[in-house]
Amino acid sequence: MKNGILYGVGIGPGDPELLTLKAVRVISECEIVAYPGVSSDECMACRIAGQVVRGFYDKTLISCNVPMTRDVKRLEECYDDIADTLEEQLSNRKDVAFLTIGDPTLYSTCMQVHRRIMEKGYTAELISGVNSFSAAAAALGISLAEREEQLHIIPFSTPINEIRNLKGTKVFMKPGKDREDILVYLAEVERKGGTVYTVSNVGLPDERRTKGIAEIPDDIGYMTMVLCQEVGN
Amino acid sequence: MKNGILYGVGIGPGDPELLTLKAVRVISECEIVAYPGVSSDECMACRIAGQVVRGFYDKTLISCNVPMTRDVKRLEECYDDIADTLEEQLSNRKDVAFLTIGDPTLYSTCMQVHRRIMEKGYTAELISGVNSFSAAAAALGISLAEREEQLHIIPFSTPINEIRNLKGTKVFMKPGKDREDILVYLAEVERKGGTVYTVSNVGLPDERRTKGIAEIPDDIGYMTMVLCQEVGN
Numbered sequence: 001m002k003n004g005i006l007y008g009v010g011i012g013p014g015d016p017e018l019l020t021l022k023a024v025r026v027i028s029e030c031e032i033v034a035y036p037g038v039s040s041d042e043c044m045a046c047r048i049a050g051q052v053v054r055g056f057y058d059k060t061l062i063s064c065n066v067p068m069t070r071d072v073k074r075l076e077e078c079y080d081d082i083a084d085t086l087e088e089q090l091s092n093r094k095d096v097a098f099l100t101i102g103d104p105t106l107y108s109t110c111m112q113v114h115r116r117i118m119e120k121g122y123t124a125e126l127i128s129g130v131n132s133f134s135a136a137a138a139a140l141g142i143s144l145a146e147r148e149e150q151l152h153i154i155p156f157s158t159p160i161n162e163i164r165n166l167k168g169t170k171v172f173m174k175p176g177k178d179r180e181d182i183l184v185y186l187a188e189v190e191r192k193g194g195t196v197y198t199v200s201n202v203g204l205p206d207e208r209r210t211k212g213i214a215e216i217p218d219d220i221g222y223m224t225m226v227l228c229q230e231v232g233n
Numbered sequence: 234m235k236n237g238i239l240y241g242v243g244i245g246p247g248d249p250e251l252l253t254l255k256a257v258r259v260i261s262e263c264e265i266v267a268y269p270g271v272s273s274d275e276c277m278a279c280r281i282a283g284q285v286v287r288g289f290y291d292k293t294l295i296s297c298n299v300p301m302t303r304d305v306k307r308l309e310e311c312y313d314d315i316a317d318t319l320e321e322q323l324s325n326r327k328d329v330a331f332l333t334i335g336d337p338t339l340y341s342t343c344m345q346v347h348r349r350i351m352e353k354g355y356t357a358e359l360i361s362g363v364n365s366f367s368a369a370a371a372a373l374g375i376s377l378a379e380r381e382e383q384l385h386i387i388p389f390s391t392p393i394n395e396i397r398n399l400k401g402t403k404v405f406m407k408p409g410k411d412r413e414d415i416l417v418y419l420a421e422v423e424r425k426g427g428t429v430y431t432v433s434n435v436g437l438p439d440e441r442r443t444k445g446i447a448e449i450p451d452d453i454g455y456m457t458m459v460l461c462q463e464v465g466n
Contacts, residue, residue: 010363010367012253012361013361016254017253017254017255017258018253018254018255018361019253020245020250020251020253020254020363021249021250021251021252021253021254021257022248022251024254025250052254070380070381072380103363103364103367103371105367105370105371105375105377106367106376106377106378107378107379107380111376111379112379114374118374124374126370126371126374127371128245128251128363128364128367128368128371129363129367130243130253130336130362130363131336131361131364131367134243134336134338134361134362134364135361137338138336138337138338138359138360138361141347141351141357141359142338143339143341143344144338144339144386145339145340145386146340146344147303147340147388148303148388148407150386150387150388150391150395151339151385151386152383152384152386152399153377153378153384153385154383155380155381155382155383157381158383162383162398162400165395166385166399174381
């Protein structure tokens with residue numbers, strides 16, 4: 001009577017063809033799929049995986065919705081609840097695939113659940129996925145870093161004084177309400193001859209790319225990244 | 234009479250199952266495969282892709298060896314030669330898959346060739362792959378960044394004064410002879426309560442992981458990454 005295993009599965013940035021062979025196999029082999037969202041109809045991760053995993057919608061799909069908040073206490077409670085729900089399945093000897101857009105080790109809910117399930121004494125594994133910033137750079141046809149250059153992945157909420165001295169390419173992720181400071185900084189970068197790009201919904205039918213500060217969309221949504229490269233830096 | 238297309242294909246960090254569906258399809262559809270190495274027998278990218286792409290070794294395999302040097306002029310000449318060789322194939326209406334370990338937009342030879350082929354007026358596309366640092370974090374069972382944390386990808390050759398003020402997780406890649414400074418810095422991190430990991434040959438049969446500065450292998454090879462996380466940072 002072995003317990004089930006929790007797999008935190010990265011399904012890549014959006015294009016269903018960017019799932020790895022391993023992601024497809026693991027999701028196929030799991031009876032239970034946990035997804036980040038309110039309903040499987042509206043869940044992007046389900047829409048992506050559903051296109052390449054045979055019999056996806058015949059599986060037991062469990063909603064693991066996390067509210068869009070920075071209230072840590074509320075988030076922790078939510079992760080606890082999700083872990084309890086999934087523990088029930090694992091103790092019933094069912095394997096669970098927890099879907100995550102991009103890669104499970106970067107800004108994912110999945111990792112919170114992974115840790116809790118490990119603490120409860122179950123086995124949990126992480127299946128790497130393609131990062132959304134890699135797909136954004138590929139869509140733009142640019143390198144993130146070459147030779148001795150650096151790459152920095154930074155949330156939009158990062159204070160500007162922590163950003164100014166960074167050398168190399170900066171990718172801003174997780175846009176929120178705090179965009180004003182960043183826009184001032186990006187304008188500065190451009191004034192000095194640097195380049196500012198945005199990529200929204202990378203790999204999806206409504207992918208949108210811009211170059212130059214004047215083109216930055218007013219509505220920077222959750223699925224938007226900003227990339228910037230300074231001159232001689 | 235259309236020219237061929239050059240695909241820069243990321244094949245992920247090492248585990249053949251971490252190729253994406255797209256990478257497998259594109260390599261399968263290309264008559265010509267260009268690989269980074271002296272011979273296909275010794276080329277790790279070929280060994281990885283060869284395990285999951287049917288008929289891989291029946292394709293025309295072209296060696297694109299780049300010397301391990303930081304001599305920019307010598308490197309540039311080498312990229313020029315590779316671009317010329319591949320142009321011949323493209324102008325003969327053959328599609329070419331240029332294999333690259335990890336993702337083509339991060340520290341890849343592929344991008345140098347991509348740019349040259351575009352400048353010659355051909356079509357070139359990039360197929361994203363799983364980054365090796367994602368696989369390293371997954372193997373360690375740790376997050377690279379959560380919530381408002383930052384992630385920094387830095388070559389070993391980066392001056393320590395540029396590293397000291399970085400907040401969040403640091404991943405050191407591209408180890409060379411210049412490791413002494415980094416070791417001093419890592420010891421500092423550990424003394425302050427931070428954690429230092431290394432992962433070598435991630436996803437390959439000889440994968441090796443260490444935790445703690447005392448465990449760092451003496452022979453940090455090309456396929457080794459160092460990850461470090463400070464306390465309260």
